[in-house]
């Protein structure tokens with residue numbers, strides 16, 4: 001397996017972002033991404049998919065979409081529509097219909113910033129997901145960098161500090177979203193893939209006497225990423241590469257990582273059974289016994305979670321192994337110290353062990 005680093009959920013001038021697709025692609029290249037997925041509000045921008053090449057390095061830009069019903073009051077129910085072969089925004093008012101349409105258009109439907117809160121002191125409204133009767137969606141945005149900013153900026157002073165020093169606020173997916181994900185994993189009859197989204201806009205805001213670009217694209221793309229496990233590196237064949245990326249996301253062959261403290265490249269979470277070696281996102285049979293292994297690029301704090309509960313934890317190690325015959329949903333979290341705080345670093349997709 002290879003590893004591709006993806007930046008997901010960015011807005012361009014086609015909706016409320018400050019940069020063009022070309023500018024975002026440049027920022028993604030500088031930040032070291034292999035893949036950038038833009039998601040403008042209610043518009044699937046066609047003809048933008050392609051590579052930016054610099055020396056031997058390739059960066060693939062894929063234009064996708066973030067769909068919501070603009071007439072809905074209050075706002076919310078935003079869905080990231082990745083890989084769909086046609087415009088689906090007109091189905092936004094009925095989320096279950098939207099999910100059905102996504103499947104027929106080969107698209108992946110991810111619930112965006114599910115627990116988003118309002119920020120009254122900055123005049124920012126809340127955009128949470130509220131319609132939980134739905135089923136059949138691909139996954140959720142476990143970690144949204146803009147939503148986390150709102151969550152951690154309860155006062156004007158905190159918000160100002162976080163805008164000036166953005167490296168200080170990221171601590172991990174919010175406890176509400178982690179709990180929601182575990183609950184969805186246990187209650188839905190299908191996998192719920194987790195992705196990290198930056199929700200980058202890079203717009204200018206006035207902060208008292210200053211005018212400042214809040215969270216430049218390059219900063220977003222360097223910090224919060226979704227790492228994909230793929231059979232190959234990028235080949236340069238646009239259709240094949242595109243399919244390979246959507247397939248990794250569909251299967252949950254992916255983990256979410258905050259890469260500023262230390263690059264998470266090389267993190268692996270696997271399960272060995274008599275049927276072979278399986279990856280995060282896969283479903284395995286617990287019949288013959290399971291050997292889980294999580295491996296980090298450096299020694300730090302590592303946890304194995306089964307059905308929402310911690311079952312094994314090491315505070316200063318790079319490897320965790322666990323042997324079991326118990327069916328359940330197994331996933332891994334890693335934490336790291338950075339700027340005087342213990343912070344969420346890596347959140348794997350689960351391995352689903354069935355009886």
Ligand SMILES: [Zn+2]
Pocket residue numbers: 066078112113127
């Ligand atoms: Zn949104």
Ligand SMILES: [Zn+2]
Pocket residue numbers: 009011066199
């Ligand atoms: Zn967005």
